Amino acid sequence: MLPITLGRVPPSDLVLKDSEVSGKHAQINWNGKTLKWELVDMGSLNGTFLNSQAVHHPSAGSRHWGEPAELAHGDIITLGTSSKLSVQILLQNQRVPAGVGMASDPMVARRSGKKLPMEDISFCQCPLQGVEHFGLFGIFDGHGGDGAAKAVSKILPEHLGYILSHPETKERVQSYSDASDVLRYAFTLTEDTIDHQYEGCTGTALLIWFDQNKDCFAQCANLGDSACVMSVNGKTIDMTEDHRVTSATERARIARTGQPLRDGEARLSGLNLARMFGDKFLKEQDPRFSSEPYVSQAVRITKACTAFAVIASDGLWDVISTKRAVQLVVEVKRS
Template identity: 30%
Template sequence: MIVCNNIWHVATMLRFRPYFTGPSSPNGLKMESICENTVVSDEKYNNFIPTLRSGEWSDIGHRSYMEDTHICIPDLARTFNNKFLGQETVSFYGVFDGHGGKGASKFVRDNLPRIIVDDVNFPMELEKAVTRSFVETDAAFARSCALESALSSGTTALTAMIFGRSLLVANAGDCRAVLSRHGLAFEMSKDHRPCYDKERLRIESLGGFIEDGYLNGQLAVTRAIGNWHIQGLKEMDDQAGPLSAEPELKLVTLTKEDEFLIIGSDGIWDVFRNQNAVDFVRRRLQEHNDVKRCCKEMVEEAMKRGALDNLTVVIVCFQAEPPPPVVVQRGRVRRSISAEGLLNLKFHLEG
């Protein structure tokens, strides 16, 4: 049993914060997950070390132009020659779904990772660094658009960062990240669309409105980077507009039951439900355990199902072996809850 001071409560979806100590640290510890006022007793939180494997695939789909971009960086510090090179690896994955052109999605792909690494809080306080970097990237893109109006466009942005046993997902828009935990699908992000009540309330508090399912009658998402060319969506007279570039974050500690993370543009989720996507990926990984091939097969399946949008998927596996079959023991007493329901209940009870 491990008792932690200042740790997040596991059962309330935790807000784990990483810390680093370098070679000169007195205790020589690497990044860990710290919690508040709780006791962690399950070995699955203490002994699991993720073995990362990733794959990606994208296709123009049935559109006449491609606006999606994506990125996979195994080691942020090494890629950008950061001063924290040699300490705990921070891996970075992102999917960016552009609209009104590809200028914004390409700009975010090429600049957001570097801005995160250069942030003063990287890597000690990643949540602060990521949130601020989304907003700073948005401002940097506005400056670029002022110099080159042809860049004017917008993009949703969803990133996943893995450091030690921690997974941090940041989302602004309607791309989606879904975690497979022992074969069950768990959303790591919420789609920022006008129908989302929390977003509608935020928009109305800032003077915006929803019309025919669109933000200010113009945009199908409520958070995005860019779109500075659309009047009334971003900052006006030093006041925040209804279209926000600030991401929503979700942070969890990975356990041995966590199998993989699916990150997809909205074209994927137009034809896949969360659990259906997890089931599809598990079957393919059990067949051949090739992550990139699995991504390609998922995009091809989406097109067979009639997806009309650009299609991009990134899959990050946390284990070297393929996912095991899910076995649920039958009880002696008849029950009305399904096997999937029992696993879901077990997940929430155990944190």
């Protein structure tokens, strides 16, 4: 049925659960004269953008409809600031159907004061199933839903267990005190296994193991902004890297792709993260998104050491520093 209405509530044909999308936000219709698909803003409050260009009425929020804008295959429609739709146009039997996909910014609900469902999934297995002397601790913070986080929390440990079940691989890690290749490979296999187009998650995995001398080693890999910090004999060690778009190291990585961020640009396609598991739709649209993890140096913890680790999602790190988190653990241990 035409036209196709995009909005936050029924009877819109495509309902987007985003507080920045108006009840009836925009419309897609077929122009029989030009034989082209067209997009028109229906007087939305927060505007409609086609390939980052505004197509709403110049007086935003005036409730006046915008002028129709011609659509082409591969176009990206943005409703408000976060909901993205990809346009796919195919010619089949003289008909021109349109397909749309949507990715929504998880921070929208926070900015609007809504209570968010829990999308964090934690994991702890020591020893790692089928692999003696190895253990794994992790946290996976979902956005767009908890599907990706749940999938990764199941699949990543399975891949790590399978890789380390090979005696030569396990012995190499214990002999050289380095599991970086194992962690990178497990992250790659996990990303290849999941098929979440419009959901994603952070991933922080702390792998520990014991060598022949029964010294413990810890090494971390991460995607996103869920962080891990260790304290070894009173020394604080950051085990992760911040992959938010505002991070200096992440902006430098993006610049190396040949498509640097503009000054003040703090989001990619509405997301504040540039590295994550999943979000396959966004990664297809923008090659600056990545699933290449940061891997820390291995930390040696002898039997004489006093050590602990704190692993958490941004729900903690947004309100407390890593230094303060370590102090609190020390205070609790002393009491």
